[in-house]
Amino acid sequence: MLQDLENHEEAARKTRWKHCLRLVAAYLFSDVGVCGLAVSYAMLGALVFEALETRHELAEREHVRQHRADCMRDLWRITNKLNVLYEANWTLAVGGRLREFEQTVVNAVRNEGYDGREVEALELQWSFPGALLYSLTVITTIGYGNTAPKTSLGKVLTVLYATVGIPLMFLCLLNAGHLFARIFKFSYFHVLCVQCRQRARISKVREAVRVMLYKHFPGNSSTTRNQQQTTDGNLEPSATSQQLNGQVEQQATDSDRLCTDNEELGVTDNLITSASENERSTAAQSVVSSRDSDSSRHELVEANDVVLEESLTDSSDISIESRLHNTNSSSFPPPFSDHTNLDGTCPNKEDNPRPKEEERVPVYVVMLFITGYIFVGAIMFSVGENWNFIDAVYFCLTALSTVGFGNLVPGSYDFNTQSQSAQTRLIICCFYLIFGLAVVLMSYNLIQEEIMLKFKRISRNLKIMPQNEKS
Amino acid sequence: MALERKRSTKRSGSRYSGKKRPPVNKCKTCCRKFTAFMFSHVGLCGLVVGYTIMGAFAFRALEAPYEEEKAGEVTDMRQKTVRRLWDITYDLNVLYKDNWTHLVAAEIKRFQSDLIAAVKDGYDGKELGAVQQWSFSGAFLYSLTVITTIGYGNIAPRTNWGKLVTIVYAIVGIPLMLLYLTNIGDILAKSFRYVYGRMCTCKPSDPYRRGRNVENYRVQHVVAHNSPGRQNALEPGVQDKLHVHPEDEVRIEAIPNELHEDLDYQKPRVSVPITLCLVIMVSYISGGAVIFSLWEGWGFLDGSYFCFVTLSTIGFGDLVPGDSVVSDRGSQEKLVICSLYLLIGMALIAMCFNLMQEEVINKVRNCGRRVGIIKDTDDDDDLA
Numbered sequence: 001m002l003q004d005l006e007n008h009e010e011a012a013r014k015t016r017w018k019h020c021l022r023l024v025a026a027y028l029f030s031d032v033g034v035c036g037l038a039v040s041y042a043m044l045g046a047l048v049f050e051a052l053e054t055r056h057e058l059a060e061r062e063h064v065r066q067h068r069a070d071c072m073r074d075l076w077r078i079t080n081k082l083n084v085l086y087e088a089n090w091t092l093a094v095g096g097r098l099r100e101f102e103q104t105v106v107n108a109v110r111n112e113g114y115d116g117r118e119v120e121a122l123e124l125q126w127s128f129p130g131a132l133l134y135s136l137t138v139i140t141t142i143g144y145g146n147t148a149p150k151t152s153l154g155k156v157l158t159v160l161y162a163t164v165g166i167p168l169m170f171l172c173l174l175n176a177g178h179l180f181a182r183i184f185k186f187s188y189f190h191v192l193c194v195q196c197r198q199r200a201r202i203s204k205v206r207e208a209v210r211v212m213l214y215k216h217f218p219g220n221s222s223t224t225r226n227q228q229q230t231t232d233g234n235l236e237p238s239a240t241s242q243q244l245n246g247q248v249e250q251q252a253t254d255s256d257r258l259c260t261d262n263e264e265l266g267v268t269d270n271l272i273t274s275a276s277e278n279e280r281s282t283a284a285q286s287v288v289s290s291r292d293s294d295s296s297r298h299e300l301v302e303a304n305d306v307v308l309e310e311s312l313t314d315s316s317d318i319s320i321e322s323r324l325h326n327t328n329s330s331s332f333p334p335p336f337s338d339h340t341n342l343d344g345t346c347p348n349k350e351d352n353p354r355p356k357e358e359e360r361v362p363v364y365v366v367m368l369f370i371t372g373y374i375f376v377g378a379i380m381f382s383v384g385e386n387w388n389f390i391d392a393v394y395f396c397l398t399a400l401s402t403v404g405f406g407n408l409v410p411g412s413y414d415f416n417t418q419s420q421s422a423q424t425r426l427i428i429c430c431f432y433l434i435f436g437l438a439v440v441l442m443s444y445n446l447i448q449e450e451i452m453l454k455f456k457r458i459s460r461n462l463k464i465m466p467q468n469e470k471s
Numbered sequence: 472m473a474l475e476r477k478r479s480t481k482r483s484g485s486r487y488s489g490k491k492r493p494p495v496n497k498c499k500t501c502c503r504k505f506t507a508f509m510f511s512h513v514g515l516c517g518l519v520v521g522y523t524i525m526g527a528f529a530f531r532a533l534e535a536p537y538e539e540e541k542a543g544e545v546t547d548m549r550q551k552t553v554r555r556l557w558d559i560t561y562d563l564n565v566l567y568k569d570n571w572t573h574l575v576a577a578e579i580k581r582f583q584s585d586l587i588a589a590v591k592d593g594y595d596g597k598e599l600g601a602v603q604q605w606s607f608s609g610a611f612l613y614s615l616t617v618i619t620t621i622g623y624g625n626i627a628p629r630t631n632w633g634k635l636v637t638i639v640y641a642i643v644g645i646p647l648m649l650l651y652l653t654n655i656g657d658i659l660a661k662s663f664r665y666v667y668g669r670m671c672t673c674k675p676s677d678p679y680r681r682g683r684n685v686e687n688y689r690v691q692h693v694v695a696h697n698s699p700g701r702q703n704a705l706e707p708g709v710q711d712k713l714h715v716h717p718e719d720e721v722r723i724e725a726i727p728n729e730l731h732e733d734l735d736y737q738k739p740r741v742s743v744p745i746t747l748c749l750v751i752m753v754s755y756i757s758g759g760a761v762i763f764s765l766w767e768g769w770g771f772l773d774g775s776y777f778c779f780v781t782l783s784t785i786g787f788g789d790l791v792p793g794d795s796v797v798s799d800r801g802s803q804e805k806l807v808i809c810s811l812y813l814l815i816g817m818a819l820i821a822m823c824f825n826l827m828q829e830e831v832i833n834k835v836r837n838c839g840r841r842v843g844i845i846k847d848t849d850d851d852d853d854l855a
Binding site (some may be wrong): 029064066071072075076079080086087090094095098099101102103105106107110111114115116137138141142143144145146148150152155156158159162174222385390391393394397398401402403404405406407 | 494508545549550552553554556557560561568571575576579580582583584586590591592593595596603612616617620621622623624625627631634635637638641643753772773775776779780783784785786787788789839
């Protein structure tokens with residue numbers, strides 16, 4: 001018995017461990033986890049590369065100093081050897097020696113990664129911020145190259161590091177882009193553009209109504225109009241609809257009370273009963289009667305749909321339009337309001353039968369945002385690095401498109417200014433790159449549907465025209 | 472029945488109108504098919520190459536004069552330094568080593584700093600009049616590195632106009648390149664699958680296929696349980712419970728209701744094993760490494776490092792063929808071959824990605840399911 005208990009405890013502990021591990025793994029591979037993983041991977045790479053390459057950099061500084069000393073020794077020898085100094089001879093010899101020195105320096109800079117700092121300089125290319133920037137340029141495939149590994153071990157590690165890091169970073173940036181896209185959409189639709197929200201809603205109502213009309217009553221629009229105009233109850237609903245209009249407009253701006261309102265239900269009841277004077281309203285009545293007292297939104301939506309079908313003629317009829325606007329706006333809260341479930345009867349975004357076109361941010365807004373980001377970065381770098389503005393814009397664009405030439409890199413050693421604050425500039429550059437790439441992926445996320453649609457339309461246009469000729 | 476009769480008359484009507492003017496119609500269809508084909512496959516390839524050539528001409532025109540200017544400047548600088556050294560030497564009547572060395576050291580140091588600034592500005596150490604960086608092949612390689620986002624940087628625009636044109640060129644060229652790569656990857660993947668499928672029919676006892684068959688046997692088994700005689704047995708709900716991948720659905724439909732252990736899966740979809748794709752990529756990189764290391768005198772490590780960095784579009788630019796400090800004969804050909812290597816390599820990588828992605832996604836999904844991370848419905852975090 002005791003053994004059974006013990007075994008049971010063992011099994012329970014094991015399952016608990018497994019569950020823990022599973023949770024940890026799930027968290028690691030979730031959105032946040034991947035981002036955190038990528039960041040720590042970059043830092044780990046920075047540490048490793050810093051350890052590997054610092055020695056070579058210091059050694060290279062020493063080499064260049066040695067070359068310079070050799071050059072001067074040779075020059076002295078040339079000067080000393082000739083008892084009589086003829087200018088032409090001496091100039092030739094010295095010129096030749098200088099040319100050799102030039103070759104070694106150019107080789108040091110281009111091939112050995114020498115950046116011009118003297119042996120005594122405290123700051124290194126391969127400091128931690130510098131190595132962090134390097135790791136980032138590897139796993140984002142930007143690849144500047146001004147700081148590049150020169151040791152064999154560094155090169156091998158770079159290859160391995162990139163093989164794992166590039167997909168990881170890509171995933172992280174995708175997640176970040178997705179998150180940024182949601183934030184952007186939210187702020188755009190809730191903060192920036194109140195007008196277009198209302199406008200969009202009205203136009204979508206018209207669209208939906210038109211679609212439903214042609215779907216259900218393709219040829220009978222004229223008869224319904226006649227019937228509508230003969231009913232006496234036409235005036236009443238329109239009057240109440242005006243009232244409703246005012247009410248709903250108010251409520252539309254106050255997004256808190258849009259979800260459920262008993263008055264709205266009552267008013268829509270009136271509208272439905274008034275439309276029931278139409279002979280095709282039996283279907284609506286049956287739907288309405290099947291409702292229970294705290295009606296689920298779905299059924300109300302269906303009832304309103306039926307009302308829309310039957311009382312619709314042509315969308316140019318204003319009173320009917322306003323009525324539809326009322327019925328629709330009372331039962332269709334704006335799909336992007338996150339205030340749901342006041343008493344559990346609000347439809348979610350997914351229950352809303354209208355297409356999600358309203359949630360697409362227009363392309364020009366996204367483009368403006370990207371351009372703004374690039375300009376802000378350009379200003380920042382042109383001030384911080386003393387570049388001219390075109391250079392800074394060029395840098396930002398080549399960095400964010402991951403081309404990454406590497407001839408202009410923030411935080412690199414500049415002779416003219418001999419600035420010492422390279423470390424902070426490198427860190428700023430890292431942040432700018434990460435956020436910039438996330439912004440690029442965010443914009444791709446936001447506008448890809450538009451681009452795909454346009455593309456399809458263009459390709460369809462290319463093929464449609466001959467087909468029309470055929471038929 | 473009446474409907475069918477109506478349909479048949481319609482068809483004959485169209486056929487009748489078709490007989491009236493066949494040649495014009497045929498011409499139009501031909502033209503349309505041709506334009507479609509051009510825009511999709513061959514045309515895209517030609518478009519990319521043409522775009523690169525156009526870019527090469529433009530950049531060469533913009534940057535070559537500046538390069539000459541720069542090379543002249545360095546020569547001037549050197550001569551000025553020599554003159555100043557002469558002045559120092561001449562001024563001192565008695566040459567004390569320490570004095571002289573002290574004065575000369577300062578001059579040399581200044582020369583070095585100016586030289587390094589010039590190198591960072593694009594000077595590559597070659598003599599004036601020697602083969603230039605911004606030759607046609609150099610500019611071609613440069614344009615290619617821009618639109619593939621490799622971005623070596625050993626050759627980079629120094630003039631303002633060059634930078635602006637680079638920006639515009641990249642904005643148009645990078646999507647074009649991506650389009651080209653997806654297209655080419657598609658075609659190559661299809662043809663590779665076809666060839667692989669044909670080759671596989673010659674060897675029916677492939678262990679990998681047997682492994683796959685076992686998996687499908689399991690799925691099949693469930694199908695047989697559910698549908699002894701019905702054709703469209705599986706409802707969508709049942710399919711969800713089986714965690715069926717869209718490809719698996721195809722396989723299920725293709726299976727007749729008998730149980731086979733060794734079915735021919737070539738028709739629905741041949742999936743090339745991941746190892747084969749990896750082998751292809753690694754061998755391409757190694758092949759390039761061998762070639763470039765032989766030419767440039769790099770070691771094999773440096774060569775493979777260069778190939779990997781190039782094909783992953785990282786593109787440091789510290790090692791580039793045809794770009795050594797001493798001007799080489801044949802550097803132009805090297806640049807052209809490097810460009811070709813680039814183009815073909817990226818197409819191959821696109822093909823491998825295309826071939827691998829299903830397998831990788833499947834494996835990751837299986838792995839995740841086994842560990843317990845992934846539940847039945849993925850992407851639970853897309854809800855507002």
